[in-house]
Amino acid sequence: MLPLRLARPARGLVAVVALLALGACSADGDPSASPSASSTPTRAPLTFEEATAALMESLVPTATVDRCDEYEPGSPEAQEYLDQLAATQAEETALPGPVLPQCGNPLLIDVRAASLAGHAFALGDPIELPVAGGASRVIEVYEMPDVESAQTAVATEAADLEGWAVDRETPRVDNADGTYIPRTVVSASGVSEVDLPGWTAWALTRDEASFQDDGSIAADPYSAALLWAARDGIVVRVQVVGDTPGQAVATALDTATRYVQALRAD
Structure with missing residues (x-):
């Protein structure tokens, strides 16, 4: 994915040239003239609270739904969670001390995260793939240290x-x-x-099939997809598993699009 790395300095060079050109034009014009104010309103950066508020169960299959929310270490919410957990474990001396929940990918260097996982089957039920729209769908939201780290994570x-x-x-x-x-x-x-308006977004997809030694199908083929998107200091990951062949990426994009629409509705 070399073009990803080359594109950033190229855009920076264009920006420098544009600024120099603007400076030259200003020098030739009326020195007392002030630049006109932009008619485009300034958009406030997306916050983690706003991003997690849009995690709605309607975005995932609902036979089984799991929600995970992290707390910022040292925050009052984190301390309240630890106190409540410690109280429930008070009589279980063999249990380790209470710890804060860990959501999403632990290898991602984020500040905190939240996730919503939905499955088209109940726990313990047999799973027959593929399932239109995915047998499982997960949406994860990460608060990154800054905008650059969010873009770097997606790249x-x-x-x-x-x-x-x-x-x-x-x-x-x-x-x-x-x-x-x-x-x-x-x-x-x-x-x-x-195309996810307002976001930098990339999707990875694949179809999977398995075969017996004689060439017969061992399990029906299915598709899977991962969609990563960044806006401001927020990263969103959508995972789809067990969709009909060739359709997981469309399901992931549809899920991400509805998530973004939910953000705008708020």
Whole structure:
């Protein structure tokens, strides 16, 4: 994803040239003339509280829904949570001390996070893939230290350094207990920038299928997608798993679009 890295200094160079040109024009004009005020209203930066308020259950399958919210360490809300948890564990001396919840990807260097996960099945029920709209859908919101770190996080994920969105075939794997994992084929994979107004957004997608040794299908194929988006100091991740082949990226974008619309409604 080399163009991602090259595009940033190029835009910076254009901005410098534009500023120099504006300076030259001002020098040739009336020195007493003041620049006209912009008619575009200044948009306030998106806050973590606003971003998490838009996490609504209507965005995910609702057979089973899990919500996770982190607290800023040292905040009154965090202390209240720890006090309540300590009170419930008071009689369970074997339990470790109370800790704050951890949501989302622990490898992302964020300030705090929240997530909403929805599944099209109840826990313990058999799962038959694919499911239109995804068997599972997760939306995660991260508050990053600053705008640059938010953009960097999305650019890093779009680079797909681990090759998640790359076509490949994995041979059958025999386990020690006598079971095995059939041959798996990843296809129709790729990374693309997607249109999410007001956000920098990229989507990664792939189809998965598994086959028996004789070439017959071991499990029906399905698609999966990851969508990463950044605005101000906020990063949003949408994950779709178990959708019909070729459709997960559309489901992820639709989910992200409805999430953004919910933000505007607030």
